[in-house]
Amino acid sequence: MKNVWKGLAAIVFVTIFLAACTEEEETESVEPVDVPVEVAQVTEGELVIEKSIFGRTAPNSLTPVMLQNPGEVDELDVKNGDVVEEDDVLATIATPAGMQEITASASGKIINLEAEEGDLVSNSDPFLMIMDNEKMTLNFTVTADMRNHLGKYEKHTAIIDGNEYEASITSVGEMPGENGLYPVEASVDNDDEAIITGLVAELVVEVNKLEDTLIVPTEAIVENSDGAFVYVVAEDEVKLVEIKVLETQSNESAIEGDLADGDEVVTSGQLLLADGTKIEVVTESGE
Numbered sequence: 001m002k003n004v005w006k007g008l009a010a011i012v013f014v015t016i017f018l019a020a021c022t023e024e025e026e027t028e029s030v031e032p033v034d035v036p037v038e039v040a041q042v043t044e045g046e047l048v049i050e051k052s053i054f055g056r057t058a059p060n061s062l063t064p065v066m067l068q069n070p071g072e073v074d075e076l077d078v079k080n081g082d083v084v085e086e087d088d089v090l091a092t093i094a095t096p097a098g099m100q101e102i103t104a105s106a107s108g109k110i111i112n113l114e115a116e117e118g119d120l121v122s123n124s125d126p127f128l129m130i131m132d133n134e135k136m137t138l139n140f141t142v143t144a145d146m147r148n149h150l151g152k153y154e155k156h157t158a159i160i161d162g163n164e165y166e167a168s169i170t171s172v173g174e175m176p177g178e179n180g181l182y183p184v185e186a187s188v189d190n191d192d193e194a195i196i197t198g199l200v201a202e203l204v205v206e207v208n209k210l211e212d213t214l215i216v217p218t219e220a221i222v223e224n225s226d227g228a229f230v231y232v233v234a235e236d237e238v239k240l241v242e243i244k245v246l247e248t249q250s251n252e253s254a255i256e257g258d259l260a261d262g263d264e265v266v267t268s269g270q271l272l273l274a275d276g277t278k279i280e281v282v283t284e285s286g287e
Contacts, residue, residue: 034280037269039233043215044261047254049208049247051149053184055140057160057199059133060187063106064126071095076117082110084130093121108132136190138167138201141181147172149207150184158188159202160195167203210247213254220265221245221253231266231273232259233281238266240275 075092078084084104091102113128115121138158142150150172158167165188173183186203188195220230221243228245231238243257259265264281266273273279 034236034278035269035272036282037231037238037266037273037279038283039264039281040217040220040267042259042261042263042265044212045215047210047213047215047247047249047252048206049210049249050204051146051207053140053142053146053203053205055138055184055201055203057195057201058137058139058197059131060135060137061106061108061132063108063130063132065090065102065105065128065130067093067102067121067123067127068100069093069095069097070120070122071100073115073117073119073121074099076115078110078113078128080110080113084108084110090128091115102127104130106130106132108134133190133193133195133197135187136195136197137170138186138188138203140184140186140201140203141177141179142184143181144176146205146207147182147184149205156186156206157204158186159204160188160199163194165189165195167201208247210254213246214256214259214261215252216255216259216265217267218248218251218253220267221255222270228255230255230257230259231270233264233266233279236280237276237278238273 071093073091074094076090077092078088078090084090085107086104088104089101090104090110093100093102108130109132111129111131112126115127121127138160150169152169152172154169156167156169158165167186167188169184170187171183171185176182216230221228222230227242229240229242232241241258243255243259246254246256248254266279269279
């Protein structure tokens with residue numbers, strides 16, 4: 001019986017010994033792997049902060065042409081789409097008071113003409129409209145804070161239907177509407193009539209400019225409950241450096257921190273990093 005127990009004890013000892021050896025071999029065989037990262041350089045310079053406001057396009061003016069008296073269209077001298085000058089004859093109307101010539105009260109393009117020769121027309125609705133679309137008005141509503149960045153006659157970039165235009169501010173409202181927003185109008189040239197009524201217009205407004213500031217890609221910044229930081233490349237490892245974000249402009253941010261122009265910061269792979277982690281730079285951002 002004693003021999004049996006001795007045999008079992010020997011088997012248990014050998015099993016434990018082999019397991020320990022195997023675990024030791026596995027531990028010794030695991031080597032740390034450098035974390036692959038992408039990096040970009042810190043630069044020092046100027047960062048312009050821009051914000052966009054959105055509105056709609058409208059003709060520079062819409063002038064209704066009204067009849068003094070109802071009657072019958074005796075002669076029609078224009079059609080929709082025709083361009084007329086002020087005082088041009090548009091039509092002749094036979095009325096109980098006699099023949100009346102209808103003239104243009106403004107220059108522009110004829111629209112909303114529905115009558116034909118021989119039709120009876122009233123004087124309660126516009127006979128036609130004259131649209132001035134050589135310039136287009138851009139209508140916006142903005143917050144009080146954004147209003148402070150807009151001044152009459154200032155010029156900004158407007159983006160309409162994918163094209164850029166130079167827009168001039170023509171009106172900045174003094175009183176807000178019922179929604180608490182202030183009306184703002186701008187004007188753009190429309191010589192080729194590429195801009196039509198009702199298109200979405202984006203106005204790009206410069207709201208701040210930081211000069212001689214450190215600039216990093218926004219994607220390099222890591223934020224948590226304690227603040228913001230970046231990983232700075234120090235030879236073959238990274239160093240965690242706390243920063244203060246001054247301004248962010250989509251792809252770039254202005255910061256303060258213990259960095260210098262030309263330092264490299266990690267822009268991809270931060271989730272696998274900690275202070276002192278070994279890294280392998282696989283590419284620089286933008287390449």
